[in-house]
Amino acid sequence: MDFVVEHLKKHGIKPSVxxxxxxxxxxxxxxxxxxxxxxxxxxxxxxxxxxxxxxNTLSLLEDRDxxxxxxxxxxxxxxxxxxxxxxxxxxxxxxxIFDVPIPPGSTDAEPATPQGFKVEHTHLYYDGLCDRCRxxxx
Amino acid sequence: MDFVVEHLKKHGIKPSVxxxxxxxxxxxxxxxxxxxxxxxxxxxxxxxxxxxxxxNTLSLLEDRDxxxxxxxxxxxxxxxxxxxxxxxxxxxxxxxIFDVPIPPGSTDAEPATPQGFKVEHTHLYYDGLCDRCRxxxx
DNA sequence: TTATAAATTTGAAATCGTTACAAAATTACA
DNA sequence: TGTAATTTTGTAACGATTTCAAATTTATAA
Numbered sequence: 001m002d003f004v005v006e007h008l009k010k011h012g013i014k015p016s017v018x019x020x021x022x023x024x025x026x027x028x029x030x031x032x033x034x035x036x037x038x039x040x041x042x043x044x045x046x047x048x049x050x051x052x053x054x055x056n057t058l059s060l061l062e063d064r065d066x067x068x069x070x071x072x073x074x075x076x077x078x079x080x081x082x083x084x085x086x087x088x089x090x091x092x093x094x095x096x097i098f099d100v101p102i103p104p105g106s107t108d109a110e111p112a113t114p115q116g117f118k119v120e121h122t123h124l125y126y127d128g129l130c131d132r133c134r135x136x137x138x
Numbered sequence: 139m140d141f142v143v144e145h146l147k148k149h150g151i152k153p154s155v156x157x158x159x160x161x162x163x164x165x166x167x168x169x170x171x172x173x174x175x176x177x178x179x180x181x182x183x184x185x186x187x188x189x190x191x192x193x194n195t196l197s198l199l200e201d202r203d204x205x206x207x208x209x210x211x212x213x214x215x216x217x218x219x220x221x222x223x224x225x226x227x228x229x230x231x232x233x234x235i236f237d238v239p240i241p242p243g244s245t246d247a248e249p250a251t252p253q254g255f256k257v258e259h260t261h262l263y264y265d266g267l268c269d270r271c272r273x274x275x276x
Numbered sequence: 277t278t279a280t281a282a283a284t285t286t287g288a289a290a291t292c293g294t295t296a297c298a299a300a301a302t303t304a305c306a
Numbered sequence: 307t308g309t310a311a312t313t314t315t316g317t318a319a320c321g322a323t324t325t326c327a328a329a330t331t332t333a334t335a336a
Contacts, residue, residue, distance in 0.1 A: 109241035116269030125261040131254030
């Protein structure tokens with residue numbers, strides 16, 4: 001079975017044409033796309049696709065933990081189809097988001113949240129300048 | 139000299155009445171306020187304060203690293219006058235943001251960013267349920 | 277002090293991302 | 307095949323943020 005359909009089913013989501021297309025887009029692109037990027041790219045092949053459907057679907061995927069929501073960029077929400085643990089880096093100049101491995105030491109560190117708190121997700125974000133932009137900056 | 143004025147000067151910011159009021163608000167409240175919270179609260183004492191000034195000032199403070207911008211909540215940007223390293227927890231139910239100490243092990247862990255990248259800020263975010271909401275959830 | 281320039285603040289209008297909602301289309305099921 | 311449930315769609319509304327030019331305040335020089 002298609003790995004995208006399988007992924008949706010595993011998270012209790014009925015695989016409609018639109019949902020599969022959106023989930024596939026997320027799993028096949030490592031660009032951490034915004035709603036708009038997903039909508040614009042997919043609309044080329046699915047002319048009837050609605051922006052609302054993209055919003056609805058991403059919201060559903062989020063609720064079922066089938067994707068990761070990146071809030072690293074204050075200007076736009078980005079989405080990541082790769083839910084395995086990894087950190088992210090946002091370049092403040094080109095505004096690209098890069099995947100970064102979690103530093104070895106910090107993986108095992110337990111969140112120091114107060115008693116009774118239930119941690120469901122952890123996000124490690126960096127920002128600064130990527131190599132290209134760092135060169136251009138001077 | 140007033141510690142707020144001092145803080146602004148240290149970051150190369152001319153301490154106007156509005157800037158001091160906004161920076162003071164951030165330093166005296168540990169609520170991680172939104173633009174709206176800052177604006178509404180301060181307007182009670184400063185009736186002529188403009189929303190645009192709050193936006194302008196927060197943007198200036200961010201550029202000069204005089205505050206910390208929290209992107210943990212996808213619905214709203216929050217601001218933190220405490221720039222010392224610490225993590226944050228967002229409750230998905232009450233949407234409160236809590237300060238969390240950085241877990242001992244992870245502090246020294248160097249970011250595993252690619253060669254040539256310049257890390258300027260690090261953010262560690264958790265989300266889930268706070269103790270109160272966890273109790274109510276059932 | 278007074279005049280002039282520079283910096284800051286203000287409010288209105290525009291913009292942009294997101295949500296609400298009801299109708300249309302599709303899918304599941306009796 | 308008919309009916310109910312689910313999903314998708316497009317429009318309108320909403321809310322946060324930005325733009326922008328005028329008004330105000332502050333700094334500087336005569």
